[in-house]
Amino acid sequence: MDKLLSGRRVLVVEDEMLVLIMIEDMLADLGCASVTGAATINQAIALIESQGFDAAMLDMNLNGNMTYLVADALATHGVPFAFSTGYSGDDIRDGYRDRPVLRKPFMDKDLVEIFTHLLSG
Template identity: 40%
Template sequence: MPALLDGLRILVLEDEFLIAMDVEQLCRDHGAADVTIARELGEVDGHALSARFDAAVVDLMLGDVSTLDFAARLRSEGIPFVFASGYSDREEIQDAFPDVRLVTKPYSGDDLIEAVAMACGRAKA
C-alpha cells in the first residue's frame, strides 16, 4: 500500500518553527515528494499556487494575521487543504469553509496526515 501522501507537494503555512518542522517531517514520512514551509503569507503571495502545490496545511493565524483570505484563494485554485490551529473559533471556520477539516493543536500526527489524505481523496472518512 503506498504512503498516504505519496508524491504530493505540500505547502505548510505555519509560523511556529518547531511545529512547522514537525509537520514537514510527518509529511515526508508519509511519502510527500516536497514540503514547503511558509511562515508568513508574503512568502507565497504572487505565486501560482496550483502549479506548485498539491495540498496545504494552513494555520488559521500567522502571528495576528488571519489566513482565511488565503484559504479562500487555495479553494478557488482547487488546492485541497486542512486547517491546523490552536485557535478555537470553529463556527466562523465552519461557516466559511464547511467542507474543510480543522485539526486542533496540539494534534497527533496521524490525525493531521489522515486529514490531508482525506482532503486529497486518498483516505476514507
C-alpha cells in the first residue's frame, strides 16, 4: 500500500475538523505526498479547478448540504473518489451509486481498502 500512495496527491472534503485532521494524518502515514483538505463545497470546487489530484474522499454531507456538485467536478476532472458518511449511504444519487462508500467511523484498514480500490483501477 505504501507504494500505491507514495507521491500521490489526495483531496479530502470533510467539514468536521477533527475527522479531517485524522484522515490527513492517516494518509500522510501511508505515504501520500500531499493531502489537501476542504471544508466547504465552494472551497473543494476551487481546489479541484486549480490543482491536480490523484484521488479524493468526499463527505456526502457538508453542514447539511449534499456534495454532489463536488462529485460532479471530480468526475469531470477524471479524479477517482469515494464518498464517506456517517449515514447509511443508501441515498446516493443515481449516477454515483457505483462509487465506493466509506462508513464512519472507520479504521486505518478501511481507508487503505478504499484507496487501494480507487488507485488500482
